[in-house]
Amino acid sequence: MGAPVTAGGKTRRGKGLSESQLGRVLVTPAVIVMCAVVFFPILATVWLSLHKYNLKYPYLGQPFVGLDNYVKILSDGRFLNSLKVTTLFTVSSVSVELVLGMAIALLLNRPFKGRGLVRTAVLVPWALTTVVMARMWAWIFNSEYGVFNAILYGLGFIDQYIPWVADTQFALWAAMGADIWKTTPFMALLLSAGLQTIPRELYEASMVDGASGWKQFWSITIPILKPTILVALLFRTLDAARVFDLLFVLTGGGPGFATESLSIYTYRSLFVNLDFGYGSALAVATFLYVMLISFIYIKVLGARTER
Amino acid sequence: MKRFLTVATAIALMLAFTLAGYAKSPVVINMFVGKDQSGANQELVDMFNATHEDIQINYQEMPPSTTEQHDKYVTVLAARDSSIDVLSSDIPWVPEFASAGWLLPLDDMFTEQDEYFAGPLLGTTYQRQVYAVPWFNNAGMLFYRKDLLEEAGLEPPETFDELVEIAQKLQTPDRYGFVFQGMQYEGVVCAWLEMFWGMGGQMLDPDGKLIADEKIVAESLQWLGDLVHKHKITPPAVTTWKEAESQAIFVEGKSVFHRGWPSVYTYAQNPATSKIVGKVGIVPMVHAPGEQSAATLGTWNLSISRFSKHPKEAWEVVKFMTSHEAQKIKAIMGGNPPARRSVYTDAEVLEMYPHFQQFYDVFMGALPRPVTPAYPQMSVEAIQPQIAAVLAGTKTGEEAAPAMLKDMQRILDQAKQ
Numbered sequence: 081m082g083a084p085v086t087a088g089g090k091t092r093r094g095k096g097l098s099e100s101q102l103g104r105v106l107v108t109p110a111v112i113v114m115c116a117v118v119f120f121p122i123l124a125t126v127w128l129s130l131h132k133y134n135l136k137y138p139y140l141g142q143p144f145v146g147l148d149n150y151v152k153i154l155s156d157g158r159f160l161n162s163l164k165v166t167t168l169f170t171v172s173s174v175s176v177e178l179v180l181g182m183a184i185a186l187l188l189n190r191p192f193k194g195r196g197l198v199r200t201a202v203l204v205p206w207a208l209t210t211v212v213m214a215r216m217w218a219w220i221f222n223s224e225y226g227v228f229n230a231i232l233y234g235l236g237f238i239d240q241y242i243p244w245v246a247d248t249q250f251a252l253w254a255a256m257g258a259d260i261w262k263t264t265p266f267m268a269l270l271l272s273a274g275l276q277t278i279p280r281e282l283y284e285a286s287m288v289d290g291a292s293g294w295k296q297f298w299s300i301t302i303p304i305l306k307p308t309i310l311v312a313l314l315f316r317t318l319d320a321a322r323v324f325d326l327l328f329v330l331t332g333g334g335p336g337f338a339t340e341s342l343s344i345y346t347y348r349s350l351f352v353n354l355d356f357g358y359g360s361a362l363a364v365a366t367f368l369y370v371m372l373i374s375f376i377y378i379k380v381l382g383a384r385t386e387r
Numbered sequence: 388m389k390r391f392l393t394v395a396t397a398i399a400l401m402l403a404f405t406l407a408g409y410a411k412s413p414v415v416i417n418m419f420v421g422k423d424q425s426g427a428n429q430e431l432v433d434m435f436n437a438t439h440e441d442i443q444i445n446y447q448e449m450p451p452s453t454t455e456q457h458d459k460y461v462t463v464l465a466a467r468d469s470s471i472d473v474l475s476s477d478i479p480w481v482p483e484f485a486s487a488g489w490l491l492p493l494d495d496m497f498t499e500q501d502e503y504f505a506g507p508l509l510g511t512t513y514q515r516q517v518y519a520v521p522w523f524n525n526a527g528m529l530f531y532r533k534d535l536l537e538e539a540g541l542e543p544p545e546t547f548d549e550l551v552e553i554a555q556k557l558q559t560p561d562r563y564g565f566v567f568q569g570m571q572y573e574g575v576v577c578a579w580l581e582m583f584w585g586m587g588g589q590m591l592d593p594d595g596k597l598i599a600d601e602k603i604v605a606e607s608l609q610w611l612g613d614l615v616h617k618h619k620i621t622p623p624a625v626t627t628w629k630e631a632e633s634q635a636i637f638v639e640g641k642s643v644f645h646r647g648w649p650s651v652y653t654y655a656q657n658p659a660t661s662k663i664v665g666k667v668g669i670v671p672m673v674h675a676p677g678e679q680s681a682a683t684l685g686t687w688n689l690s691i692s693r694f695s696k697h698p699k700e701a702w703e704v705v706k707f708m709t710s711h712e713a714q715k716i717k718a719i720m721g722g723n724p725p726a727r728r729s730v731y732t733d734a735e736v737l738e739m740y741p742h743f744q745q746f747y748d749v750f751m752g753a754l755p756r757p758v759t760p761a762y763p764q765m766s767v768e769a770i771q772p773q774i775a776a777v778l779a780g781t782k783t784g785e786e787a788a789p790a791m792l793k794d795m796q797r798i799l800d801q802a803k804q
Contacts, residue, residue: 135461135487136487136760136802137802138486138487140802158768243627243632246628247627248571248626332454334570335570335572335626335627335775336775337772351457351458351461352454352458352763353763355764355801
């Protein structure tokens with residue numbers, strides 16, 4: 081599009097805005113909103129993390145302490161524990177979700193009677209609010225009346241009811257079980273969307289060449305699906321690494337620190353200890369941890385996809 | 388001109404009515420209290436609202452979990468929001484919220500302190516100012532099976548060793564010796580402190596300095612661990628129990644002794660929930676020879692937010708809620724042991740709850756948890772992990788004690804410049 085032309089045929093370049101100027105003007109409100117709701121809080125948290133600031137001790141003021149809080153984090157056993165919990169939770173649940181999600185996606189990709197219905201039914205766990213489903217699993221795992229205990233007991237796997245979410249050994253695994261139940265459908269949904277983009281002819285051609293189903297899966301499905309897998313893994317990993325609501329409702333981070341994820345420790349540092357300086361440093365550390373994971377994914381998986 | 392006058396009159400009238408409306412509309416006091424299953428709070432609120440035209444209580448129930456209540460209060464108070472006028476505060480929150488500057492000092496209004504027990508007042512006073520009025524008392528005590536002890540011709544225990552001995556004697560394959568709350572959470576700290584104090588231990592001096600004797604810390608921790616691993620009167624599953632679990636075991640008749648809060652008695656005497664109705668005795672927690680029984684206070688108090696826009700009216704609510712009459716209603720309807728001493732001599736209350744006489748003795752020796760704003764963090768990061776380790780048998784008391792004290796000191800030091 082050229083510059084606006086007036087009735088007289090002369091351009092009005094001098095008076096009006098150039099196209100790029102207009103663009104900048106139009107984008108300004110969005111930029112301001114983004115700054116106010118995204119960048120400002122992040123920068124404020126970083127700034128706060130460089131201070132000693134505890135609501136319980138207002139008389140200490142808010143002195144600048146440089147990187148002191150970060151130095152403290154590195155030797156904080158509770159932080160290292162939450163890092164371990166978060167990593168274990170993320171790696172275990174996301175890998176199981178990927179495998180199960182893939183299996184379900186492949187299944188749903190085959191034509192069969194009632195596929196639409198099954199597809200919808202599979203999505204139900206994903207549609208539930210996390211807090212509601214966490215409460216539901218808390219009942220399922222209940223040590224006295226839980227159906228999980230009843231089933232295992234009935235089948236003879238256990239000889240007495242186990243308080244799954246109150247036992248240090250089992251609590252994190254119970255939480256992973258609930259998370260897998262809830263988010264496998266999400267994996268399945270993304271992957272089956274990806275599967276539908278693979279042209280049927282490829283399979284037909286390979287079949288003519290005598291490729292087995294297994295060979296087809298590894299040589300056709302996986303390579304073509306790789307970008308989709310990357311996106312699905314990235315989404316799920318980032319979500320799992322920031323896990324809060326599920327654990328908060330199901331176990332409260334307990335027993336002890338057995339299921340205290342980075343987000344829960346950050347929350348406790350802010351709201352129980354009222355330590356806003358240190359809590360902000362923890363929030364920034366969580367942020368960096370999540371950034372690191374994204375970076376690794378994009379480097380490792382992303383690079384291969386481009387080749 | 389005539390039209391102008393009409394309009395002016397109309398406006399003036401509207402204004403007058405509106406103002407009159409304002410003058411008549413009562414001050415609303417938002418009162419936030421943890422979930423109350425007894426219905427006593429609602430009864431009190433209705434009574435207050437029926438008798439006060441100028442003040443009306445907007446009664447709001449908080450989640451039953453103490454931690455969730457705490458975090459909600461923090462969110463509102465840290466924002467200096469005025470939507471809370473009166474709040475119920477667990478005893479450890481008082482120094483915490485007071486230090487943060489969120490509570491109104493009540494010294495000028497709360498003049499009846501002599502009417503209350505000494506322990507709760509210690510816990511509601513921070514740096515010589517009082518920030519809360521005790522509402523109902525809670526303290527740990529030892530429940531025992533009167534029938535079993537009588538049958539065996541035994542007196543209730545007074546010392547640690549006697550408790551172990553009787554428990555070993557009376558436990559059976561279907562009946563534990565002694566149950567308590569052993570999960571890694573606030574409750575286990577309350578139980579442990581009773582052992583620590585009962586051995587003569589002291590945590591902080593009046594200036595808030597850590598003065599705990601490492602040897603007593605180690606011995607009291609070891610005693611708890613020994614219950615599970617040496618004396619075997621408590622099952623290892625104790626590390627998964629909070630109040631609901633340990634209490635359920637006791638009222639099912641599956642334990643000789645139970646360390647619990649006063650409400651256990653109400654459950655134990657209710658035929659719908661209990662198999663041991665009429666078979667329950669209460670004594671103060673056992674202690675070392677030559678020392679005194681101690682009880683950890685869990686008193687609930689009423690405080691006024693410093694950000695309340697109606698502190699005067701809020702005080703009227705607190706005054707009403709903590710009056711002799713109100714505490715009596717809470718006692719009768721909810722079984723909540725009153726904070727006012729006078730209610731313990733009230734014939735109507737005693738007739739219904741003769742055991743309040745024993746509660747009275749427990750409360751006279753009850754102590755608040757360390758009165759410092761650092762306490763919640765101390766409990767979670769320093770005390771709970773060490774008790775858990777000893778109960779699980781992964782550490783001895785001697786190994787756990789120095790670690791606990793070191794962490795406590797680190798957390799206390801954060802309050803310093």
